[in-house]
Amino acid sequence: xxxxxxxxxxxxxxxxxxxxxxxxxxxxxxxxxxxxxxxxxxxxxxxxxxxxxxxxxxxxxxxxxxxxxxxxxxxxxxxxxxxxxxxxxxxxxxxxxxxxxxxxxxxxxxxxxxxxxxxxxxxxxxxxxxxxxxxxxxxxxxxxxxxxxxxxxxxxxxxxxxxxxxxxxxxxxxxxxxxxxxxxxxxxxxxxxxxxxxxxxxxxxxxxxxxxxxxxxxxxxxxxxxxxxxxxxxxxxxxxxxxxxxxxxxxxxxxxxxxxxxxxxxxxxxxxxxxxx
Amino acid sequence: xxxxxxxxxxxxxxxxxxxxxxxxxxxxxxxxxxxxxxxxxxxxxxxxxxxxxxxxxxxxxxxxxxxxxxxxxxxxxxxxxxxxxxxxxxxxxxxxxxxxxxxxxxxxxxxxxxxxxxxxxxxxxxxxxxxxxxxxxxxxxxxxxxxxxxxxxxxxxxxxxxxxxxxxxxxxxxxxxxxxxxxxxxxxxxxxxxxxxxxxxxxxxxxxxxxxxxxxxxxxxxxxxxxxxxxxxxxxxxxxxxxxxxxxxxxxxxxxxxxxxxxxxxxxxxxxxxxxxxxxx
Numbered sequence: 049x050x051x052x053x054x055x056x057x058x059x060x061x062x063x064x065x066x067x068x069x070x071x072x073x074x075x076x077x078x079x080x081x082x083x084x085x086x087x088x089x090x091x092x093x094x095x096x097x098x099x100x101x102x103x104x105x106x107x108x109x110x111x112x113x114x115x116x117x118x119x120x121x122x123x124x125x126x127x128x129x130x131x132x133x134x135x136x137x138x139x140x141x142x143x144x145x146x147x148x149x150x151x152x153x154x155x156x157x158x159x160x161x162x163x164x165x166x167x168x169x170x171x172x173x174x175x176x177x178x179x180x181x182x183x184x185x186x187x188x189x190x191x192x193x194x195x196x197x198x199x200x201x202x203x204x205x206x207x208x209x210x211x212x213x214x215x216x217x218x219x220x221x222x223x224x225x226x227x228x229x230x231x232x233x234x235x236x237x238x239x240x241x242x243x244x245x246x247x248x249x250x251x252x253x254x255x256x257x258x259x260x261x262x263x264x265x266x267x268x269x270x271x272x273x274x275x276x277x278x279x280x281x282x283x284x285x286x287x288x289x290x291x292x293x294x295x296x297x298x299x300x301x302x303x304x305x306x307x308x309x310x311x312x313x314x315x316x317x318x319x320x321x322x323x324x325x
Numbered sequence: 326x327x328x329x330x331x332x333x334x335x336x337x338x339x340x341x342x343x344x345x346x347x348x349x350x351x352x353x354x355x356x357x358x359x360x361x362x363x364x365x366x367x368x369x370x371x372x373x374x375x376x377x378x379x380x381x382x383x384x385x386x387x388x389x390x391x392x393x394x395x396x397x398x399x400x401x402x403x404x405x406x407x408x409x410x411x412x413x414x415x416x417x418x419x420x421x422x423x424x425x426x427x428x429x430x431x432x433x434x435x436x437x438x439x440x441x442x443x444x445x446x447x448x449x450x451x452x453x454x455x456x457x458x459x460x461x462x463x464x465x466x467x468x469x470x471x472x473x474x475x476x477x478x479x480x481x482x483x484x485x486x487x488x489x490x491x492x493x494x495x496x497x498x499x500x501x502x503x504x505x506x507x508x509x510x511x512x513x514x515x516x517x518x519x520x521x522x523x524x525x526x527x528x529x530x531x532x533x534x535x536x537x538x539x540x541x542x543x544x545x546x547x548x549x550x551x552x553x554x555x556x557x558x559x560x561x562x563x564x565x566x567x568x569x570x571x572x573x574x575x576x577x578x579x580x581x582x583x584x585x586x587x588x589x590x591x592x593x594x595x596x597x598x599x600x601x602x603x604x605x606x
Contacts, residue, residue, distance in 0.1 A: 225392055226432040230446055230497045231422030240445075245436050322435055322477035 116292030117299070124281060124296060133304060136265055136277040139193075140308075143200035143261070148254065151205045155212035156243055171213055174206040193275050196268050204261050211253040215246055248323035251316040255309055262305040278304075327584050332360040333403065333413060335370065335534055336389075336501070340398035342568075343384050349568040351381035351388075351555075354398070356571060358551060360532060361578060368584070369500075369526060369533030373549035375542060377603055380556050381569030382538045386503050389536060390426040391419045402501065424501040424536075425494025429509045431486045433478040439465070439489050440474040446497040464492055467525065483511070484518040491522050500530060504537040508544060516544075523548055542603070543588065546596045550583035551576055554599060556606020565606075573602050 072078045073088065080088075097114075104113035112120075121129075158167035181202055182195075189195045219241060227237040269279025278301050285293035316323055334357060341354035361368055376382045387393040389400050402424070404417035434442055443461045450457060465471045468488045473481055481489065487507070494502050507519050526533050539545050545552055554573040557565040575595065577583040582591055 220432070222428050222430055222432040223435075225387075225426065225428065226434070228392055228421050229390055229424075229426035229494065231449060240434060245434060247436070320436070322479050324479055 112291040112295055117295045120285075120290065120292035120294075120296035121300075124293060124300075127281075128276075129281070129300065132276050132278055132281050133300070135275060136269065136279065137304070139196055139200070139269070139275075139277060140258075140261060140265065143197050143204060144254070144258065146197065147201045147204040147208055148250075150201065151208035151212060152250065154209050155216060156238065158213055158216060159238060159242065167209060167213060170206060171210040174210055176206075196275065199268050200261060200264065203264055204257060207257050207260060208253060211257060212250070215249045215253060216242055219246070248316050248320040251312055251319075255312040255316075258308060258312070259305065262301070262308070265301070327578075327581070328364055329368070329578055330362045330364075332362050334358070334401075334416070335360050335403065335532065336372075336536075337401040337416065338389070338398070339401065341385070341388055341395045341400060342397045343381070343388060343393065344396045350384045351570060352568045353570050354385060356553060356574065358534070361550065362531060363584075367528050367531055369528070369530060369535065370551065371523060371527060371549045372534065372536045372551045372553070373545040374536070374538045374553050374555055375540075375545050375599060375603060376538070376555035376569065377606065378540075380606065382555055383505055385555065385569070386426070386505050386536070386538065389419065390424045390503050391421040392426065405499075422498060424503055425498035427490045427494055427502065427504045427507065429506040431483075431490040433486065433490055433493070435478055438475050438477055439470055439481070439485075442489060442493050443496055446493045450496075461496070464496070468492055468522070484515050487515065487519060488522060491526070495526065495533075500532040501534050502526065502536070504535065506538055506540070508539050508541055520548065542596045542599050543592075546577070546582070546592050546599065547585075547588050550578050552599070554602045554606065556603065558606075572606055573599075575599070 072080065073084070100111065100114060103109065104111055154163070154167045154170055157163040182199055185195050185198045185202075189198055223241050223245070224237055227241050232240060265277070266279040266282055269275070269277040270283050273280050273283070278297060282294060282297045282301075285297060336356075336358040338354050338356050342352040343350045358370060358372060361370055374382050374385065384393070388395045391400075400419045401416040402419050403414040405414065407415040407417075409415075434445070437445060440461065443464070444457060447457050447461070452460065462471075465474055470485060470488055470492070473485050473489075476485075478486060478489075491502065491504075508516055511519065523535055526535055537545075537548075552575040553571050554575075555569050556572045557567065558570050558572060560566055577595075580591075580595070582595060585592070
């Protein structure tokens with residue numbers, strides 16, 4: 049009797065795995081079903097939280113135990129955590145709006161030969177140390193809140209311009225030629241291909257850069273303690289070595305940041321149906 | 326043999342050359358195409374350029390479309406804005422947008438739906454808003470794009486994308502359309518789509534002129550009524566030069582090979598001859 053040829057699902061390693069096959073979780077480039085991916089995330093979260101509980105149950109501990117963090121969170125809430133979050137978000141929003149306007153101005157004008165050196169020069173300035181800049185800002189600005197905004201705007205804009213220049217550079221020549229062949233003047237090409245044609249990329253670039261800004265918040269908010277904000281809270285907690293509060297604040301900052309990230313990503317996808325970045 | 330008559334000049338390249346620094350890409354390009362008129366039939370022109378890779382076809386196309394200025398020479402087309410002198414329309418140097426250009430990727434505005442793209446292509450047209458709408462809707466129906474009118478390029482199939490790119494250029498530039506390797510990488514269905522598009526363009530106006538390049542010799546012989554072979558010429562010592570120029574011109578109308586539905590023995594003979602010319606260039 050001859051051998052039967054049977055279909056071996058293992059050979060189709062780039063197809064979504066249908067049955068719960070644990071070996072597939074360890075095979076490079078394996079495409080898993082949604083349930084498998086969710087299961088993997090849950091397993092990792094459980095492992096990390098479990099490790100947290102175990103690692104903080106003994107006498108020597110690197111991290112504060114979960115109950116300390118919850119206590120810290122409750123204390124922070126009592127001290128007006130929501131107001132501080134609002135203050136941080138307000139600062140971030142104000143700085144973001146100004147820096148978006150400034151960055152778009154220079155990035156959009158970068159295809160104009162006269163303006164190109166300015167845009168490239170600004171992008172290179174990102175290697176400049178922030179300490180030096182804050183010194184001159186302190187001399188120029190009279191109130192600390194403006195100084196906070198100023199530092200964030202400068203910091204954000206340099207990175208924002210760099211990313212936007214990258215987006216513009218990646219536009220294929222075919223798209224420029226296509227617009228030109230449709231009788232577009234050079235300014236119309238700029239408007240249609242770069243400004244309108246890449247508006248969804250602006251949101252994406254903003255999303256990527258906002259993560260850096262959000263991380264910068266702690267440093268910048270420490271310039272003016274009276275204005276409040278998450279940075280001030282973390283600084284005060286740090287002063288008194290209150291580890292529970294510090295970790296609680298870190299988690300709050302992380303969650304708010306992820307929230308902003310989600311809002312921007314959802315906005316891009318819902319506003320621009322054609323956007324597949 | 327099909328009856329036809331050659332009327333006014335529609336495209337004239339005179340001593341065109343393109344160089345970048347010391348490097349000459351194309352040189353001594355000369356050709357002239359006339360409006361072909363067939364009794365009782367609307368007949369546009371289909372001009373094919375064949376040449377091996379790197380012989381300067383794309384460079385020549387960029388000059389014909391006005392996207393690049395030639396280093397020497399000029400490409401002339403009739404200027405419809407001028408009054409005819411002795412019954413002839415004065416010529417002008419081709420400018421950006423006079424000649425439509427469809428690249429092999431069928432590039433479209435990524436942020437415009439099919440309808441928005443076509444409306445934009447007609448933005449300089451003197452027609453009223455309603456007339457523009459009606460014209461676009463008529464074209465969309467003829468080209469099988471009615472259902473895709475509100476879709477973005479990333480939501481279109483390859484065939485729909487091709488037709489939109491061609492239509493966009495037709496509505497914007499008028500009678501001339503240059504296609505750089507429109508059959509490259511297409512499956513049999515999409516090749517048929519493009520061939521149908523050629524037919525639709527050709528039969529919609531006498532002055533409509535398609536200029537295309539391809540590596541498919543049989544397809545070029547089948548579709549074109551005028552065929553140019555572009556390649557490296559040989560110098561006095563018999564060695565190949567390193568710039569492209571027109572080496573052969575086959576007028577398929579005069580040869581009785583244009584406007585045939587089938588691909589006969591004579592077409593095959595010509596394809597064989599073109600193949601030899603390409604290999605020698």
